[in-house]
Amino acid sequence: MLFLIILILSLTAGFITPWWAAAIIAFVAALYAGKEPGRAFLSGFFAVFIVWVVLALFKSVPNNHVLASRVAVLFHLPGWPVLLILTALIGGLVGGMCAMSGVYVKRVFEK
Numbered sequence: 561m562l563f564l565i566i567l568i569l570s571l572t573a574g575f576i577t578p579w580w581a582a583a584i585i586a587f588v589a590a591l592y593a594g595k596e597p598g599r600a601f602l603s604g605f606f607a608v609f610i611v612w613v614v615l616a617l618f619k620s621v622p623n624n625h626v627l628a629s630r631v632a633v634l635f636h637l638p639g640w641p642v643l644l645i646l647t648a649l650i651g652g653l654v655g656g657m658c659a660m661s662g663v664y665v666k667r668v669f670e671k
Contacts, residue, residue: 562590562593562594562599562600562603562604563603563606563607564607565589565592565593566582566586566589566603566607566608566655567607567610567611570582570586570607570608570655571611573585574611574612575615582611582612582651582654582655583655584658586604586607586654586656586658586662587658587661587662587665588662589604589659589662590603590604590658590659590660590661590662590663590666591662591663591665591666594659594662594663594666596663597660597663597664598660600656600662600663601656601657601660602656603659604655604656604659604660605652605653605655605656605659606652607655608652608654608655608656609648609651609652609655610648612647612648612651612652613648616628616644616647616648617644620640620644625640628640628643628644631643
């Protein structure tokens with residue numbers, strides 16, 4: 561359930577808010593629905609990972625990946641798919657850490 565909450569809210573917010581909105585969404589969702597830190601991390605990681613892949617492809621496909629290819633060359637990467645995966649990994653780590661933090665904050669206030 562936590563995965564779906566983070567996925568839907570982050571995808572919806574991703575079109576109109578800055579990148580860090582996914583972190584706030586993951587934190588608040590885990591604060592509300594999270595139970596275990598490990599599961600919250602995985603839910604946040606994979607939800608934000610998927611959202612960032614979808615949002616990046618949504619922006620990159622219409623222009624034939626021109627900007628993504630140039631940025632990949634700038635960072636000495638083999639191609640735009642590697643840049644896409646690295647971007648999604650960074651987003652996933654942000655989402656996972658924020659979701660895990662939300663569960664830990666929830667535990668602090670429960671005691």
